[in-house]
Amino acid sequence: xxLVTAIIKPFKLDDVKAAxxxxxxxxxxxxEVRGYGRQKGHTEVxxxxxxxxxxxxxxxxxxxxxxxxADKVVDTITESARTGKIGDGKVWVVPVETVVRxxxxxxxxxxx
Amino acid sequence: xxxxxxxxxTGATAWVLASAxxxxxxxxxxxxxxxxxxxxxxxxxxxxxxxxxxxxVSIVWVACSFSLAFGKGNGFVGDLHFAGLNxxxxxxxxxxxxxxxxxxxxxxxxxxxxFAVITPALITGSTADRWKFGAFVPFIVLWSILxxxxxxxxxxxxxxxxxxxxxxxFAGGTVVHINAGSAGLAMALVLGLRKGWPKEQMRPHNxxxxxxGAALLWFGWFGxxxxxxxGAGNLAGYAFANTNTATAAALLAWIAVEKLKYGKATTLGAxxxxxxxxxxxxxxAGFVSPLGSIAVGVLAGAGCALAVRLKTRLxxxxxxxxxxxxxxxxxxxxxxxxxxxxxxxxPLGADGLFYGGGFSLLGKQALAVVCVMTYSFTVSFILxxxxxxxxxxxxxxxxxxxxxxxxxxxxxxxxxxTLTAGGGSSAVGPAHATASxxxxxxxxxA
Numbered sequence: 001x002x003l004v005t006a007i008i009k010p011f012k013l014d015d016v017k018a019a020x021x022x023x024x025x026x027x028x029x030x031x032e033v034r035g036y037g038r039q040k041g042h043t044e045v046x047x048x049x050x051x052x053x054x055x056x057x058x059x060x061x062x063x064x065x066x067x068x069x070a071d072k073v074v075d076t077i078t079e080s081a082r083t084g085k086i087g088d089g090k091v092w093v094v095p096v097e098t099v100v101r102x103x104x105x106x107x108x109x110x111x112x
Numbered sequence: 113x114x115x116x117x118x119x120x121x122t123g124a125t126a127w128v129l130a131s132a133x134x135x136x137x138x139x140x141x142x143x144x145x146x147x148x149x150x151x152x153x154x155x156x157x158x159x160x161x162x163x164x165x166x167x168x169v170s171i172v173w174v175a176c177s178f179s180l181a182f183g184k185g186n187g188f189v190g191d192l193h194f195a196g197l198n199x200x201x202x203x204x205x206x207x208x209x210x211x212x213x214x215x216x217x218x219x220x221x222x223x224x225x226x227f228a229v230i231t232p233a234l235i236t237g238s239t240a241d242r243w244k245f246g247a248f249v250p251f252i253v254l255w256s257i258l259x260x261x262x263x264x265x266x267x268x269x270x271x272x273x274x275x276x277x278x279x280x281x282f283a284g285g286t287v288v289h290i291n292a293g294s295a296g297l298a299m300a301l302v303l304g305l306r307k308g309w310p311k312e313q314m315r316p317h318n319x320x321x322x323x324x325g326a327a328l329l330w331f332g333w334f335g336x337x338x339x340x341x342x343g344a345g346n347l348a349g350y351a352f353a354n355t356n357t358a359t360a361a362a363l364l365a366w367i368a369v370e371k372l373k374y375g376k377a378t379t380l381g382a383x384x385x386x387x388x389x390x391x392x393x394x395x396x397a398g399f400v401s402p403l404g405s406i407a408v409g410v411l412a413g414a415g416c417a418l419a420v421r422l423k424t425r426l427x428x429x430x431x432x433x434x435x436x437x438x439x440x441x442x443x444x445x446x447x448x449x450x451x452x453x454x455x456x457x458x459p460l461g462a463d464g465l466f467y468g469g470g471f472s473l474l475g476k477q478a479l480a481v482v483c484v485m486t487y488s489f490t491v492s493f494i495l496x497x498x499x500x501x502x503x504x505x506x507x508x509x510x511x512x513x514x515x516x517x518x519x520x521x522x523x524x525x526x527x528x529x530t531l532t533a534g535g536g537s538s539a540v541g542p543a544h545a546t547a548s549x550x551x552x553x554x555x556x557x558a
Contacts, residue, residue: 044315045374047384047420051315061526 001096001109002070006061007035007089008081013059019080023072024112029062047105058089064099066109106107113203121214124343128215128223134332135226139166139233141328143456145387146237148321149380149432151314153515154241155525161243165233165252172256173225180261181224189262197221197266199411206270210460215342223339228260231288235492237432238296241306241314242512245520247503251495259491263291263484279480280461280473281451282351283340285395285446286484293439294485295492296430302496303505304467305429307512314431319380326383330359333390336337337397350457351397354405355390361409362416369417381417388416393442396449399461404452412444439485445510446481450474 008016013030020028025095034055041054065073070093101111121365131209143162147155169177183190183203193199200218207213212221232252237244266272267279274286281287306314316322337355341348366385367377392412393405400408419436424431430436450473453464463469496505506512511519518524 001284045370045376045378046316046380048374048417049310049420049424051313053313053315 001099001101001112002065002067002093003066003096004070004073004077004078004091004093006063006081006091007033007058008061008077009083009087009089012055012081013061014085015080016061016077019076020073023076025063025065025073027064031060031062033058033060037087037090051076056087064096064112096111115201115203115217117216117405119212119214120216121343124345125219126217126350127344128219128339128342131335132219132223132226134335135223135230136166137330138226138332138336139163139230141325141332142230142233143325144321145325145329145383146240146322146432147341148318148323148325149237149316150546151242151515152317152526153517155317155517156521156523157245158236158240160245161236161248161523162233164245164249166229167234168249168252169229169232169256170225172253173221173228177228177256177261178221178224180257181228181264182220182269183265184271185265187271187276190265190269190271200406204276204288211270213342220342224264225343226287227284227336228256228264231284231292232256232295233439234292234298234434235296238300238430238434239303240334240431242303242506243299244503244505244507245516247499247505250503251299251499254495254499255492257475258495259291259295259488262288263287263488267484269498273528274476274480274483275412277476277479278473279481280399280449281395281446282398282449283337283394285392285442285449286480289391289394289438290446290481290484291442291488293435293437293442294488296434297428297439298489298492299496300428300430300435302493302500303429306431307509309429309431310424314437316380322488323383325429326386327348329390330386333359333394339397344345345448347458350402353402354397354400354408355393357398357402358393358405358409358412359386359389361406362386362392362413365410365413366417384420385413385417388412388437388441391416391438391448392445392448395442395445396452398458399449399453399464401452401454401457404448404454407452408448411448412441415444417443423430443481443485446477447474448479504517529530 004108034057036054036056041056045052053061063073074091074093082088098107099111100107139162143159147158174197176192179192179194180190182204185191204217232255264287266274267281269275294500333355334352338348338352341351348551363382363385367381370381371377387410389412392408396408416437419440420433422436432446451464451466453461453473455461455463456469462473464473465471
């Protein structure tokens with residue numbers, strides 16, 4: 001099993017969610033996060049004073065998937081989250097040792 | 113001399129009473145105007161200073177400062193004849209002949225009270241985020257007595273020395289704005305720099321609050337300026353029209369400067385420009401023509417937008433630009449009276465330089481500006497230093513970092529985390545307070 005984590009632009013969340021639903025993904029976790037990459041934040045000017053906002057709001061999407069579907073999930077997120085502009089985010093995949101469904105106690109792929 | 117009740121004009125009285133209520137709402141409006149610009153951990157501290165100023169000055173005004181401002185006394189300060197609002201059946205000194213009032217003295221008292229309230233409230237912008245509440249309270253009480261009372265007497269009372277010299281101030285360019293701006297500068301110097309200024313990020317935490325506050329100020333300002341006609345007639349109409357026109361021009365001028373200098377027109381700039389215009393038209397409202405008010409607004413909007421850089425150039429921490437908006441705006445407005453006043457608008461006024469009056473009025477205006485600035489700055493500075501001997505003005509550093517809301521008032525304005533909000537947490541005890549302060553900080557630094 002794999003955990004696919006994506007950091008995306010907040011306004012792209014709806015597109016990503018819809019694309020994943022179409023793919024057949026049945027569950028995901030979303031959180032609001034802040035960070036920076038090569039984009040290095042932005043500047044804001046209030047009454048002539050410049051402020052560097054280095055931590056930019058982003059959305060983190062996490063999807064648990066079996067090994068075979070991981071690439072498809074990554075491709076789907078990448079395509080649906082892309083604007084082509086700086087700050088589009090990142091997607092990465094890590095192996096998952098086990099997964100348990102809390103309600104039934106099912107383990108492994110059955111719990112996905 | 114007894115006040116002749118048969119001279120009361122009910123229309124004028126109704127308008128001035130309504131105006132008093134309009135001016136009252138300006139102080140909460142100011143609280144939100146400022147409150148939006150501070151960081152989330154200090155917003156209640158800011159709101160509290162403003163609301164408590166309403167209460168403090170309301171009592172002091174009745175007790176003695178109205179009498180100091182409008183009692184006969186000498187040219188410098190009134191006497192205590194009207195202390196405790198005694199003798200309200202008498203005509204107020206100097207308000208005879210051309211200046212005879214058609215509203216009852218008690219109505220004039222409540223209208224002028226609202227000016228006495230908002231003036232020290234304006235100071236709180238320059239001192240944001242670091243003034244200890246326990247030192248703030250005695251400062252406001254003493255400032256109302258030692259600074260506001262005398263300055264209002266000089267300029268507003270027909271018995272005052274600047275009034276007698278012919279300096280014109282329709283609604284408080286000197287008495288309110290230059291006065292508060294100078295005191296704000298003095299207290300910013302007395303208190304010193306906020307921890308971390310100017311390096312640390314101190315972004316406004318709620319710009320919509322600031323815009324809402326500016327809207328309340330703009331609305332209330334019609335009472336401030338048009339109410340200062342002390343009647344419900346032609347002059348009030350001119351003051352109203354001039355107030356709105358100058359404010360519109362200043363808003364546009366400020367955002368135009370921003371667009372040219374920084375590339376973008378901002379909402380904070382629009383709100384600031386509106387307030388700068390309101391400040392500058394205050395002394396002019398009942399003396400200039402509507403076209404003149406456009407000139408006042410453009411000068412104020414552009415002038416104040418450029419003046420906000422002064423504090424970083426000179427290194428004083430006027431946190432929310434009270435100097436740039438109120439002192440500079442007040443000076444622009446007061447001097448504009450000397451340029452643009454016309455007896456076509458107000459027969460009791462005078463003609464300024466551009467209306468054939470020569471330099472005479474401009475000279476009087478400059479004198480009033482310099483005297484009010486000097487007096488207010490000096491007395492405020494000494495008062496601030498003096499209070500510091502008994503009660504430290506400045507909150508301890510850890511409280512400044514924690515935030516005035518929690519440190520001084522035991523509250524936090526916002527619950528950022530759902531983990532600490534609502535029924536899940538205990539309503540009592542320091543555990544709850546610590547959790548919410550941690551989340552408040554998180555929200556700010558993020």
